[in-house]
Amino acid sequence: MRINVLQHTPNEGPGSIQSWSQKHHHQMFIYHPYQYNILPSAAETDLLIILGGPMSPNDSTEWILRERELIAQLLENETPIFGACFGAQQIAKTLGYQITKGPKEVGFAPVYLKSKTIPHLPAELLALHWHEETFEIPAGADLLFSSDLLENQGFVMNHRVIGLQFHFEPQADDLREIVINDGNYTKDNLLNQTAEDILKTPVPIENKAVMFQLLDYITE
Template identity: 30%
Template sequence: MSFRSSKNSDNIVPLPGRRALVAPDAASLSPVLIVLHQDSSTPGRVGNALRALGYPLDIRRPRFGDPLPETLDRHAGAVVFGGPMSANDPDDYVRREIDWIEIPLRERRPFLGICLGAQMLAKQLGAQVAPHHEGRVEVGYYPIRPTAAGHALCSDWPERVYHWHGEGFQLPDGAELLAEGDDFPVQAFQHGHAFGVQFHPDVTYAMMHRWTTRGCVRMDSPGAQPRHLHFEGRAVHDVVERAWLNNFIAGWIVRAPHAVLLEAAE
């Protein structure tokens, strides 16, 4: 699998500063659509950050029959989370989700894809999703390097972030590379109002316990870190990653059109 990068940062608009953390009146906010892929999944710290800003969450699990909206006119944005499946799987719900991402892209709503969600976004935009050519994975904490465009967007990127994946993706045509890595070069990108991150800033302490217990087989894969290093890494790197996530979410969600923010109050 080959990875490509873009150096055109003309479409990068910096996320608002800390003043953006002051949310509008909660009564005026439309919900954020949350797409999860397992019955036990939660929106984790992304959900916590959105609730802290006053946004209700509309949680749906298409894998188990929940419909996705035909428009995001009544939503402030959408987040598609990770899961153990692949964006290349032939399951109908996987294909439907990838096709559905065309709606937030067309309507220019804030969209965030996390891990599998980022891979689905990349596929919707025409990029290839594939395993590492040597079978390596990222399971644990690994370094990322923000690009100039990433620094222009926000300045407080963490040095290491939490990962749990065995596939990566090319940078889609027309997208801007925001952060890169070693085994999986494309770690974060932006395409208009849509963002994709390969890592998992959403993971809570409880989620890390659950993943490293139920998914322990993944820690036998090439490149994976043993369980104890996950918790050692969290003690060192989590404060910065959590602060980055809160600032990122606050700047990402205010890209919603003003009319959407006011709709719930009408």
């Protein structure tokens, strides 16, 4: 399987998604469209991973629009897609749904399972949040997760698409990279966590297992 990853900022990489790819002996190709304006074609994509970033799907930057053209082709082809944060918003935007201002959640906070569509997921997990925009749940999709501050934290649709507003993919090294480079973003957030607070929080070991479960589900 060829996994094409769209990375949107240097400090938010694929994390445990890369470990899943290696476990299954897949090939992973990481694109940086924000810097090089290069995207894969639909024909060479078996699984698309769309990661987070500081930009908004409401921006009119050329690569953001081209990225949605790719997503639309893959949705039509029923190619598996996983989106985190900005990535999930891009999927919703491609489907015609609004991206709006939401509560600024930065740090670790629980998310609660809202659907039994994907078997054997835990009822509650501690996830990393790093966002202040949110998506509408697309028609035909199931609400997958909610948090105390935001209902629309995740969706799953057609056994092929998952979008999460938060992050299961970062591991300990990834978390440190995010925080040391983007720690100023923690200011004035509703979780009231500082960069130091976040760095002191161990990444829950179950998040990697759940990330594997989600990718297994959309690719099986």
